[in-house]
Amino acid sequence: MKIKTHILAPLMLTLFLAGCQGGTVNDLVPNGANTQLPAKLVQSMKTKGMTATSPIMFRIFKEENVLEVWKRKDNGRYDIVTSYQICKWSGKLGPKFIEGDRQAPEGYYAVRPAHMNPKSSYYLSFNTGFPNALDRALGRTGANLMVHGACSSSGCYSMTDGQVAQIYAFARDAFKGGQESIQLQAYPFRMTAANMARYKDDPNYAFWKNLKEGYDHFEITKVPPKVDVCEKKYVFNHTSDPNAPIAATSTCPPSDQPESLKMAYQSYQTNYESAFSSMVGKGKIQAPARSIQGLTEAKIIAEWSQRRARGERVTQEPPSLSPQDADAANKPQIMVRLASAVAADKAKEEREASKRSRMHTPAVAATPVPQQTPAPAPMTTAAIAAPEAAAPVAAPAPAKKAWWKIGGN
Structure with a gap:
């Protein structure tokens, strides 16, 4: 035809x-980009006064391994719809500093329609929007930091395929409803007084206190805060004038927050400070988790990542600094210890390979070579009288250096 x-x-x-x-x-x-939300979840949204296409917001908590989905109700305030257990996230608590440090980002990000990837190699994904204005102002680098499926992470937040299909559906439907960007709030932990007290001595504490301001604004209003950056820090609900942009590295302009918000925030902070003071020094508090020890450790891990990518022998896990190392004045000593650890791993691997090689090599019997014993020379009177003056015995030849140790390993 x-x-x-x-x-x-x-x-x-x-x-x-x-x-x-x-x-x-x-x-x-492809994949599950057209997955529809379960009927039970849709019914729950209707009960709370939400529509399928009403705006959403994401919250991520590293230590608790949780991604929350919040959605706007018909009264304008947001309520939680559901939450998902994060399958895997990369790095430690703390922000992402540089490309290759394997850190999942922390901060306030905007997910836009262009960030959605239905053809992801990790089933489905969307870009977090890193780096944002604050990251760029602080010189932080990195790219392609996603929320995706496949439960495999190297700087991302990874979910199971079933989870990411639903999360993707929430974002897809919100964009269909006209939402231009979805706020993604990524935190190291729930920013309660108890948790802040646990981490008060952490090198990332100042940054986390800044994150907590936005966390508190949302807790008070249940509306995603307006996020700007000035003086290389986040400011929240600072100005309502869209024609008055704030420069990330410039002095913050005077705030014009509504008086009601200022009073509510001050009351919230008064209660928080009281709770925080009661927690400091209190026994039986959960020990803090490991966190990245600033830019120094980020650079060390990034170097490890580069060497690993080149196929060089490196330690199985990324190097890690203790707080004592991070505070040490002589940083080159840290690098020497890390290099020594890599060299030790390499030497051990080569010794084991040599041992396996010898075990699989058949032994060859050596043919004995007959040796003639020379006739003894006649002894002189001087030799008898002074045996120490006789011809010296040749020193044995030095043993050959094992091949796996050649080259300074």
């Missing part, structure tokens, strides 16, 4: 555009 080209061409063009631009031809969208 002959197909008319004037009919086929428009159809092929439609399919091509849909595939390249994320059109409405559902059959061309």
Whole structure:
């Protein structure tokens, strides 16, 4: 049967555009990008006064391994819809500093429609939006930091495929409803008085206190805060004038927060300070988790990542600094210890390889070579009288250095 080209061409063009631009031809969208939310979850949203396409917000807590989905109700305030256990996140508590440090970011990010990736190698994904204005002002680097499936992470927040399909659906439907960007709040832990007291001596504490300001604004209002950056820090609900941009490295302009918000925030802080003081020095508090010890450790891990990517022998796990190392004045000594650890691992591996090689090499019996014993020379009177003056015995030849130790290892 002959197909008319004037009919086929428009159809092929439609399919091509849909595939390249994320059109409405559902059959061309791979993986679970068209997954619908469970009926039970949809009914729960309706009960709370939410629609399928109403705006959403994400909150991530590293230490608790939780990703929360919040959605706007018909009264304008947000309520939690559901939460998911994070399958795996990379690095330690603390922000991302530089490319290769394996840190999952912390801070306030904007997820936009262009960040959605239905063709991800990790089932489905969306970009967190790192680096944001604060990251750039602080010189922090990195790219392609995602929330994705496949439960595998190197600087990302990884979910199971089933989880990310639902999370993706929440974002997809919100964008369909007209939401231009989704706020993603990433925290090291729930910013309670007890947790802040646990981490009061951590090198990241000042940064976390800044994050807590936005956390508190949301706890008070149940509305995602307006986030700006000035003086290389976050400021929240600082100005309501969209025509008055705030420069990330410039002096913060005067705040014009509503008086009601100022009073509510001050009351909240008064209660918090009282709770925080009661927790400091209190026994039986959960020990803090490991955190990245600043830019020094980030650089060491980034170097480890680069060497690993080049195929060089490195330790199985990324190097890690203790607080004592991070505070040490002589940083080169830290690098020497890390290099020694790598060298020790390499030497051990080569010794084991040599041992395995010898075990699998058949022994060859040596043929004995007959030796003639020379006739003894006649002894002189001088030799008898002074045996120490006789010809010296040749020193044995030095043992050969094992091959696996050659080269300074």
